[in-house]
Amino acid sequence: MISARGLGRRFGSKRVLRDLDLEVRSGELLLVTGPNGSGKSTLLALMAGLLAPTEGEIEVDLPRGRIGYLAHEALVYKELTALENLDLYGRLYHVPERRETIGALLERFGLWESRHQRVGSFSRGMQQRLALCRVLLHGPELLLLDEPYSGLDASARTLVDDVLAESGGSRTLVVASHEPEHVRPLATQALALA
Amino acid sequence: MSLRNNRAVVLAAAASVLLVAGLALALFWAPEDADQGFSQRIFYVHVPIALTAYACFGWGAWKALRLLWTREPRYDLESYTAVHMGVIFGILTLVTGSIWAKISWGVWWTWSERQLTLFLVLFLFYCAYFMLRFSVEPGPRRANLSAVYALFGVALIPVSFLAIRLAENFIHPVVFTRDGPQMSGSMFVVFCVCLAAMLGLFASLYTNELAGKRLDARLRELREALE
Amino acid sequence: MTYFADVAALARKDILLELRSRDTLPAMLLFVVSALVVFHFSLPSDASAAASTGLLWIALLFTALLGLGRAFAAEREQRVLDGLVLAPCDRSAIWLAKCLGVLVFLGVAEAVALPAYALFFEPVGWELVAAVVLADLGLAAVGTLLAAMAAASRARELLLPLLFLPLVIPVVVGGVGATVVDDPARYLGFLALYDLIFAILSWASFEYVVAE
Incomplete structure (x- = not known):
């Protein structure tokens, strides 16, 4: 599903990733750990296709419409409501039965009551939950989750645990986290960046 | 490496010989212009420099297109170097054109000289190109942005030229005329030698600058590897 | 047809x-009217009609610039542009949609500016x-692409006019x-050609501006 050879990325003169070889097969869960600034986010952005490598190469055998990418930011418009944001993404990803899918996701992540609120008024945790809705909306085959637990309270953390557990085998996952205890039992591969 | 060095030396030598020959021919051999006398000889410097500047911008755009096509980072440096040279030749065009305007018409600047006006527009455009490069972090994104802007540049050249011609109808009537001189055979020969000299100068500067910049990048990589 | 559904x-x-x-x-409306008022005071009383036309065009150009400077403001917050770029739609659809938005704003601003000028x-x-x-059409097409470029740079607001004006x-x-x-056909034809x-060019190159 994902293969990288000699992968490296620099930002200006700063080298964030160097000489990384990687092979993730379909249905695996890759756990990426490492301290801040070790290149976890960069690696996920490279996998998502947002960044291009400056050295080596990376290949992902999926069109970008079947990848779900959770970033630090929610990647949603602050001035729009939760529902309007998901509706826009639903249209762009050509999600069948858009209304029902969005409704079910909002329900599941506990945002149904606040669906008509502007995202700008959301707390950090609510934004993260909305971002998870956005990522799962089109039923991606590859999920790239950058710090999925950040900002979430205990009840919301179990929601993420559920997502990881239900994906087991049917979906490929790459999870970057600096608190990997939750993910470790499910991981088929671990990569520690320094 | 030695082969590349040799090529650079040969290019530099050829450019210098052509430059000296061109200048000598233009100053001593080319026939005196009936209207403008001796001062018309700046034509042999000004016009080849202007044409070389176009060639630089065109070369830069070609490399930009190659970059977008192949995504090979080396084209970014090549495109940038060509545009850089283009700006230098462009400034020289503005300076020599301005001198010529002073000699011919007694003013340092005239909007009715199309080529001069066009070069002013291009000068502003390519200065913005440098501003763009300086305010984006080096990397694939900057390479893309610069390449797209360089491509806009070659589209802008003919469009601006057309615009400047059209503007002459209403900005102000053309007072000065400088018809393309009816070049005699010997004038044409001198012109061609001068053009070849300027193109050779560009090729030589381009190869050297590029080699220098590559060496610089290599050095930085090595230094990093040592750390 | 999904292309146009995405754009819509x-x-x-x-x-x-x-x-x-x-x-x-x-802001655009207020700016264009203010500019016209300023121009009234900057024109000598014996200035020709043609001079005021020139000033009108400057006002329109800078109004467009004002709008373009904000074109990607909503996307810059929260990196929404990355979200759009990752969607499976053709990236040029993002450009086209943004262009249409800019055109609507420009059209509304001019619907006020031209009567005010008259x-x-x-x-x-x-x-x-x-x-x-x-x-x-030309200003929106070129401006939207350059606004995306400027949004990717550090200088942003500063850079856009520098990129935009020579073009x-x-x-x-x-x-x-x-x-x-007297005979405007040539000039209108030239604008259409531009x-x-x-x-x-902008439609084809937008992808390279927003993605690596």
């Missing part, structure tokens, strides 16, 4: 955003209206020419 969804969102936040359009200065003829419409000198020539010369060349 994105353009609808831009209009919705503006209706909700109301930052850009009121009131303060000279009557507005059909040539001027035609030239403004054609110029808008739109031909638009000013076409616009002013169509208004002051629109065609730069719209195609």
Whole structure:
């Protein structure tokens, strides 16, 4: 599903990733750990296709419409409501039965009551939950989750645990986290960046 | 490496010989212009420099297109170097054109000289190109942005030229005329030698600058590897 | 056809955003009228009608610049542009939708500016209206691409006018020419040619500006 050879990325003169070889097969869960600034986010952005490598190469055998990418930011418009944001993404990803899918996701992540609120008024945790809705909306085959637990309270953390557990085998996952205890039992591969 | 060095030396030598020959021919051999006398000889410097500047911008755009096509980072440096040279030749065009305007018409600047006006527009455009490069972090994104802007540049050249011609109808009537001189055979020969000299100068500067910049990048990589 | 559905969804969102936040359009309207008032005081009383036409074009150009500076403001927050870039739609759809939004704003601003110009200065003829419409297409096409470029840089607001102005000198020539010369057809044709060349170029190159 994902293969990288000699992968490296620099930002200006700063080298964030160097000489990384990687092979993730379909249905695996890759756990990426490492301290801040070790290149976890960069690696996920490279996998998502947002960044291009400056050295080596990376290949992902999926069109970008079947990848779900959770970033630090929610990647949603602050001035729009939760529902309007998901509706826009639903249209762009050509999600069948858009209304029902969005409704079910909002329900599941506990945002149904606040669906008509502007995202700008959301707390950090609510934004993260909305971002998870956005990522799962089109039923991606590859999920790239950058710090999925950040900002979430205990009840919301179990929601993420559920997502990881239900994906087991049917979906490929790459999870970057600096608190990997939750993910470790499910991981088929671990990569520690320094 | 030695082969590349040799090529650079040969290019530099050829450019210098052509430059000296061109200048000598233009100053001593080319026939005196009936209207403008001796001062018309700046034509042999000004016009080849202007044409070389176009060639630089065109070369830069070609490399930009190659970059977008192949995504090979080396084209970014090549495109940038060509545009850089283009700006230098462009400034020289503005300076020599301005001198010529002073000699011919007694003013340092005239909007009715199309080529001069066009070069002013291009000068502003390519200065913005440098501003763009300086305010984006080096990397694939900057390479893309610069390449797209360089491509806009070659589209802008003919469009601006057309615009400047059209503007002459209403900005102000053309007072000065400088018809393309009816070049005699010997004038044409001198012109061609001068053009070849300027193109050779560009090729030589381009190869050297590029080699220098590559060496610089290599050095930085090595230094990093040592750390 | 999904292409146009994508464009429609994105353009609808831009209009919705503006209706909700109301930052850009009121600023553009106020700016263009203020500029016309300033121009009244900067024109000597014996200045020709042609001079006021020139100033009108400057006002329109800078109004467009004001709007373009805000074109990607909503996307810059929260990195939404990355979200759009990752969607499976063709990236040029993002450009086209943004262009349509810019065109709507410009059109509204000019719907105020031209009557105001007629009131303060000279009557507005059909040539001027035609030239403004054609110029808008070019300004929106080039401007949207350059706004995306500027948004990717550190200098942002500072960079956009520097990138934009040299590229739109031909638009000013076409616009002013169509208004002051007896036979405007050549100038209108030139504006159309500009629109065609730069719209195609911007449409084709937008992908490289927003993605690596």
